[in-house]
Amino acid sequence: MLKAEAYRALLESDFGVQEFSDKTPPCIEASEHHRLAATLKERGYTLYGFVAATHMPAVKGAADALELAGHYEVATGLRCPTEGSHIAIWRVRLGLDEELRTLVDLFVGADWQEREQYDLVGVRFADHPDLRRLMLPEDWEGHPLHRDYPIDTPHPPWR
Amino acid sequence: MTLASAARLGVDPHRDLTDYDPEADLMVLNMGPQHPSTHGVFRVKLYLDGETIVRAVPYVGYLHRGVEKLLEELTFVQATPIVDKNDYVSPMTNEQAINMAFEALLEVEVPRRARYMRTLFAEMSRISSHLLWLATFGIDMGGALGGGTTLFLHCFRERESILDLFELVTGARFHYNTHTIGGNRHDIPAGWAKRVHQALDLIASRVDEYLDLSTKNAIFVARTRGVGTLPAKLALELGITGPILRASGVDHDLRRDAPFHAYDEIDVKVQTEQAGDCLARAHVRIRELSESIRLSKLLVDGLPEGPICGGRPIKNPTQFKAKDGQAYVALETPRGELGTYVIGGGGNKGASPYRLKIRPPSLHALAAMPYLLVGGTISDAVVILGSLDPIMGEADR
DSSP states (O other), rough: OHHHHHHHHHHHHHOOOOOOOSSOOEEEOOGHHHHHHHHHHHTTTOEEEEEEEEEEOOOOSSSHHHHHOOEEEEEEEEESSSTOEEEEEEEEETTTOOOOEETTTOOOTHHHHHHHHHHHTTEEEEEEETTTOOSTTTTTOTTSSSOOOSOOOOOSOOO | OOHHHHHHSSOTTTGGGGGSGGGGOOOEEEEEEOOOOGGGEEEEEEEEEEEEEEEEEEEOOTTOOOHHHHHHHHHHTTTTTHHHTTTTTTTTHHHHHHHHHHHHHHHHOOOOOHHHHHHHHHHHHHHHHHHHHHHHEEEEEHHGGGSSSHHHHHHHHHHHHHHHHHHHHSSSSSSOOOETTTTEEOOOOOOOOHHHHHHHHHHHHHHHHHHHHHHTSSSHHHHTTTTOOOOHHHHHHHHOOOOHHHHOOOOHHHHHHHHOOOTTTSSSOOOOSSSSSSSHHHHHHHHHHHHHHHHHHHHHHSSOSSBBOOOOOOTTTTOOOOOOOOOEEEEETTEEEEEEEEOOOOOOHHHHSEEEEEEOHHHHHHHHHHHHHHSBHHHHHHHHHHHHHHOOOHHHO
C-alpha cells in the first residue's frame, strides 16, 4: 500500500526510526510526538483516530532505563480519510513522572480521549486545557488500569 | 482550550462565562442523567441565556463498568459475551470487532463462509440499529410527530423480525455470543435464507412509510433542518465517523475504503449528504437502511459452503495465547469506526490481553455536543442528541 510505505519513509527520514516490526507499531521519541502528529495532519491524516496508554511496570535487571524503572507506553492513531483509509499508528515511551504533550491544539477530539487515558491509566498530558477525570467520579482514588491498582480492596468503594 | 483553536472552530467549549453580560441572568440547567431523551444515562449541563444555550458541558461515565480492566482478567476466548453489552443496539458488530482484533493478534484465519456470515450479520445489525435509532428519534421529536409513538412502534415491529432471525441462528434475541476466534459458533439453520428474504422484503416495502412519517413530515423537517450543523473539518478533528461524518459531506466508509471480511467482494454504495445538520443525518441513516437491505439480500444469496470455524474447536478458555505483539483493527459499525487496540502477553500465561483499548464511535460523537448545542435552544438539544445516535453502554464501557 502506497500510504503505508510513505508513512514508513517519513518515520525513517524525519524521525530517526530504525526498527520496524510487523507485530508492533513504530516507536518514536516522546519529544517528537507532537511534531509527528502535526506533520501527518498536513499530509492528509485529518481524521482523529485513538489514543491508548499502557502502564508497563518495572522489570528487574532490565538493560533499558525506562524498563528498569517502569514506564508508560502511549499509542496514537491518525487516519487519512481518503481512498485506502490508511491509519498511521505510532508509540511513544515516557517515564512515570513525565508528561506527554497534548494533541488538543491539533485535534479537538484528543480532549476527551486524553482525559480518559489520564483517568483510567494515569498518564498526564502537558498543556491540556482541561485534564479532569472523564469516566470516574472526581474524588476517585487511583487509576484502575494502572498495574499497581489493587482490584480486591475489602473496603468501600469496592473495586 | 487555547484561544487559537477556539477561533479556528467558532465555539469554545471551555468558555469562561464570568465576563458574560451581567444583565442576562444566566441559568444552569442539568439535562439528565435520568432523562427520557438522553438515550441512556448521560448528563449535559446547559448554561442558558433565556432559552438559548451559551455553553454546554457534557458528563459521561454513568455507565462505566470497567470493561477494559475486566478483559485484562479474562482470556481471549471469554471476551466475546462481555463486549456484547457495550453497544447493546448492535451486539453483532461488537463481537465481530473484538474477535477480528484477536484474530489479527493471534494470526488466526477465518474461513470464507464465516466471513460472509459475519458480514451478513453486521448488515442485518445495521438495519435493526438504524430502525431503533429512527424509532427513538421519533420519540425525541415528541409532539411534532403526534407523540412520535406511531414511528416508534412501527420501527420496533420491523426490528423484531430481524431479532427473530438472529434468534433462529444463535438461540438468543440479543446477546448472541456467536462469534469466536477463527469463525462462528452457530451455523445457519435450514430454510433461514427464505425467512431473511421475507423479513427484508417486508421492511423494504415499509421504508416509504417511514419516510412519510419522518423526513417528509413538514414539522420534522422544520425541527431538524439547519439544526446542529456539524462542519466536516470539526467532525474530522473530533474523530467522528459513520453516518454523522458522511452527513457532513465526507465520503468515508471503512466498508468500502478498508474492506474487511466479505466487503471486498461486494460493492457498497456509500451514502453522503452535504448539509451536516440533523436532517442530513436522518437522510443518511434511512438511505443506509435501504442499502443494507440490498447488501443483506446479496450476502444471504451468495453465502458460500464450507466450515464456519477454522482450526481446532475451542475447548479450553486458555487455548489461544500471545506472547507479545500489538494490533489495531477497526471496522464500520452502524455508529462508525469501532476500533480495538490490543497488546498481547497478559495474564493467564499469555491467554489474556495485556491491555485492550476500545475506540467507541459514540464517545467521539458525544464530544461534539459542546460545539453543536451552543446557539440552539433547549428543544434543539434533545433533537441534536438524538441525531448523534449515542449508545451510552459503548461510550462509557
